[in-house]
Amino acid sequence: MFEWEINAQEGAARAGTFYTPHGTLQTPIFAPVGTQATVKALTPAQVEELGAQLVLANTYHLFLRPGDELIAELGGLHSFMQWHKPILTDSGGFQVFSLIDTRKVDDDGVTFKSHIDGSTQRLTPEISIRIQENLGADIIMAFDECAIPTDYAYSKLAMQRTHAWARRCQAAKTRQDQALFGIVQGGIFSDLRAESAQTLAAMDFPGYAIGGLSVGESKADMLRTISEVNQILPENKPRYLMGVGTPQDLIEGVLRGVDIFDCVLPTRLARHNSAMTLTGRMNLMNAAYARDERPISADCQCYTCQHFSRAYLRHLVNAKEMLAATLLSIHNLYTLVNLTQRMRQAILTGQMQRFAQETLAATVASEALEEEL
Amino acid sequence: MFEWEINAQEGAARAGTFYTPHGTLQTPIFAPVGTQATVKALTPAQVEELGAQLVLANTYHLFLRPGDELIAELGGLHSFMQWHKPILTDSGGFQVFSLIDTRKVDDDGVTFKSHIDGSTQRLTPEISIRIQENLGADIIMAFDECAIPTDYAYSKLAMQRTHAWARRCQAAKTRQDQALFGIVQGGIFSDLRAESAQTLAAMDFPGYAIGGLSVGESKADMLRTISEVNQILPENKPRYLMGVGTPQDLIEGVLRGVDIFDCVLPTRLARHNSAMTLTGRMNLMNAAYARDERPISADCQCYTCQHFSRAYLRHLVNAKEMLAATLLSIHNLYTLVNLTQRMRQAILTGQMQRFAQETLAATVASEALEEEL
Numbered sequence: 068m069f070e071w072e073i074n075a076q077e078g079a080a081r082a083g084t085f086y087t088p089h090g091t092l093q094t095p096i097f098a099p100v101g102t103q104a105t106v107k108a109l110t111p112a113q114v115e116e117l118g119a120q121l122v123l124a125n126t127y128h129l130f131l132r133p134g135d136e137l138i139a140e141l142g143g144l145h146s147f148m149q150w151h152k153p154i155l156t157d158s159g160g161f162q163v164f165s166l167i168d169t170r171k172v173d174d175d176g177v178t179f180k181s182h183i184d185g186s187t188q189r190l191t192p193e194i195s196i197r198i199q200e201n202l203g204a205d206i207i208m209a210f211d212e213c214a215i216p217t218d219y220a221y222s223k224l225a226m227q228r229t230h231a232w233a234r235r236c237q238a239a240k241t242r243q244d245q246a247l248f249g250i251v252q253g254g255i256f257s258d259l260r261a262e263s264a265q266t267l268a269a270m271d272f273p274g275y276a277i278g279g280l281s282v283g284e285s286k287a288d289m290l291r292t293i294s295e296v297n298q299i300l301p302e303n304k305p306r307y308l309m310g311v312g313t314p315q316d317l318i319e320g321v322l323r324g325v326d327i328f329d330c331v332l333p334t335r336l337a338r339h340n341s342a343m344t345l346t347g348r349m350n351l352m353n354a355a356y357a358r359d360e361r362p363i364s365a366d367c368q369c370y371t372c373q374h375f376s377r378a379y380l381r382h383l384v385n386a387k388e389m390l391a392a393t394l395l396s397i398h399n400l401y402t403l404v405n406l407t408q409r410m411r412q413a414i415l416t417g418q419m420q421r422f423a424q425e426t427l428a429a430t431v432a433s434e435a436l437e438e439e440l
Numbered sequence: 441m442f443e444w445e446i447n448a449q450e451g452a453a454r455a456g457t458f459y460t461p462h463g464t465l466q467t468p469i470f471a472p473v474g475t476q477a478t479v480k481a482l483t484p485a486q487v488e489e490l491g492a493q494l495v496l497a498n499t500y501h502l503f504l505r506p507g508d509e510l511i512a513e514l515g516g517l518h519s520f521m522q523w524h525k526p527i528l529t530d531s532g533g534f535q536v537f538s539l540i541d542t543r544k545v546d547d548d549g550v551t552f553k554s555h556i557d558g559s560t561q562r563l564t565p566e567i568s569i570r571i572q573e574n575l576g577a578d579i580i581m582a583f584d585e586c587a588i589p590t591d592y593a594y595s596k597l598a599m600q601r602t603h604a605w606a607r608r609c610q611a612a613k614t615r616q617d618q619a620l621f622g623i624v625q626g627g628i629f630s631d632l633r634a635e636s637a638q639t640l641a642a643m644d645f646p647g648y649a650i651g652g653l654s655v656g657e658s659k660a661d662m663l664r665t666i667s668e669v670n671q672i673l674p675e676n677k678p679r680y681l682m683g684v685g686t687p688q689d690l691i692e693g694v695l696r697g698v699d700i701f702d703c704v705l706p707t708r709l710a711r712h713n714s715a716m717t718l719t720g721r722m723n724l725m726n727a728a729y730a731r732d733e734r735p736i737s738a739d740c741q742c743y744t745c746q747h748f749s750r751a752y753l754r755h756l757v758n759a760k761e762m763l764a765a766t767l768l769s770i771h772n773l774y775t776l777v778n779l780t781q782r783m784r785q786a787i788l789t790g791q792m793q794r795f796a797q798e799t800l801a802a803t804v805a806s807e808a809l810e811e812e813l
Binding site for chain 1: 476
């Protein structure tokens with residue numbers, strides 16, 4: 068269980084296979100986010116049909132509602148949400164640290180107010196592991212502190228807490244059918260990231276995440292940090308870049324040795340009437356699409372592009388029909404899932420450098436994807 | 441084209457086959473409503489998977505947005521919404537007469553204000569036919585006036601207008617690949633309904649609708665009216681009871697010779713967190729379902745019941761997830777579509793009376809389905 072094989076390598080880019088209790092992951096992969104035990108607006112059948120291998124769910128949200136013990140009673144998260152392939156749960160750390168106004172951090176854990184009912188709640192490394200064991204995902208995450216990545220003193224303190232909490236998570240863990248990943252922190256600072264990667268590498272996790280990126284730092288700092296961390300992390304373990312999800316970032320991440328990605332961007336863009344393509348973003352509210360018979364992307368093989376015109380999607384958006392979010396989510400997730408599949412093929416055939424150059428040349432405008440959301 | 445065969449008959453109940461340009465309808469059938477060229481919250485693939493043979497779309501809505509000419513330019517409604525089986529469009533009559541505060545009726549047609557932008561618009565029999573020809577449905581409806589069914593003088597006037605307008609619709613019609621159905625009006629009054637059925641029967645439509653019911657009259661008046669009309673309408677044409685859609689009403693309708701039904705109730709209930717079953721209504725917000733591992737209905741074969749627990753559906757509803765509306769719409773539509781399929785089998789095997797008695801005994805509570813919506 069949790070074996071990791073590298074099937075091919077080209078530069079730092081890897082094509083790998085990760086074995087989990089609910090099936091193998093053929094990396095690199097992009098994982099759709101199912102925050103509240105559902106990938107928003109999609110049935111599990113639709114998520115599977117678009118090619119997803121792994122779904123992420125959020126410990127913070129499920130802890131608060133419907134509760135991890137209820138999900139455990141009902142047979143765990145796979146059964147509850149009827150996703151029978153691998154699941155990854157985050158630790159809740161990122162969400163509670165985002166509750167800037169109501170959370171209080173101490174060395175033992177974090178106290179915060181629920182966004183649902185304002186009740187006071189607490190997460191510690193031990194509670195996070197207990198929740199994640201109740202949820203029963205294949206991959207679970209160590210409870211970490213995500214600092215403002217450009218604040219050195221705070222980044223150092225948060226990194227030290229993250230290391231102490233990672234040890235407590237290892238000690239608290241009881242299930243053998245879950246892989247606990249350690250999370251590298253340290254902001255944009257090379258010395259901190261190196262220390263964090265070395266410390267966690269020595270703790271021998273079955274996989275590693277790079278946390279605290281794509282949260283406001285520059286793109287150059289993000290990419291440099293990924294490179295620096297992956298030069299230290301052991302090659303014989305999978306690497307997961309948390310919360311990153313533009314086509315450009317996926318390509319740059321794979322070039323620097325990342326195996327797993329997740330991001331809410333594709334489904335969030337969909338609910339904001341936008342289609343994601345390799346070359347940018349398309350707002351379907353735009354009247355220019357009113358009579359446009361073409362699909363979103365001429366060469367896209369997703370259900371949406373195989374059937375529906377921009378004109379129809381524009382009509383759905385304009386008429387506030389729920390189907391708009393469903394069809395755009397299918398397209399946006401397919402775009403990223405398919406991109407990772409094509410990168411895997413490129414690595415397996417020694418074409419990754421060329422594929423990246425050609426595709427990045429077309430994605431020059433893709434930073435605009437992140438705007439306004 | 442538009443041949444009608446009766447495959448079996450038991451009492452007044454019929455199992456028939458209606459041939460249309462986009463395939464045959466095996467009646468009795470229930471048609472999901474796709475008001476704005478989408479069955480709300482469902483892809484066409486999901487609508488097909490749940491067994492629907494016919495989808496209804498609304499002339500009023502599509503005329504206003506995105507416009508029937510735009511849909512014609514894009515190849516018609518089947519292509520626009522990617523539903524390749526038969527489609528029925530209503531005439532717009534029912535919707536504009538529902539705009540009680542802004543519509544003005546004269547003998548030529550109706551002037552009304554758009555609910556979207558307040559603009560003044562007009563529908564006449566000729567305009568309704570032009571719109572429906574642009575949309576391109578297999579079955580189109582004559583433009584009718586739907587009166588308050590318990591007001592004799594108004595019902596008589598509206599019936600007379602409906603007959604005059606039906607003649608104008610026949611005269612205006614140019615396409616040979618669409619079946620124009622006449623609509624019987626006359627409120628709850630036996631003499632008016634008889635006159636209307638006789639008048640329209642003499643005009644030799646390829647099919648007939650019973651309009652103006654399920655709009656406030658008593659259940660007894662509705663059922664009596666259906667019986668009286670169907671005793672006069674020609675047997676060798678299909679009959680469509682407009683806007684009726686509880687399980688009980690479908691059974692009572694089939695027993696009285698109805699072949700086709702439509703109603704927004706199943707999808708509207710779904711968006712109000714309610715599941716429809718043969719024995720009543722289930723509000724999934726109810727905390728009683730929080731830990732309920734059972735599906736909505738133990739013997740239901742729909743995608744929702746084959747996969748998901750009441751506890752999961754209750755969580756989705758509680759967390760305001762869009763997937764709730766999708767999964768409940770699938771279940772509710774399947775319930776009615778499957779009920780009509782079972783009635784067809786019962787008629788084909790001479791078991792309809794027994795099936796109706798047994799099933800109606802269980803549906804005693806189903807009038808509650810219509811409450812509060």
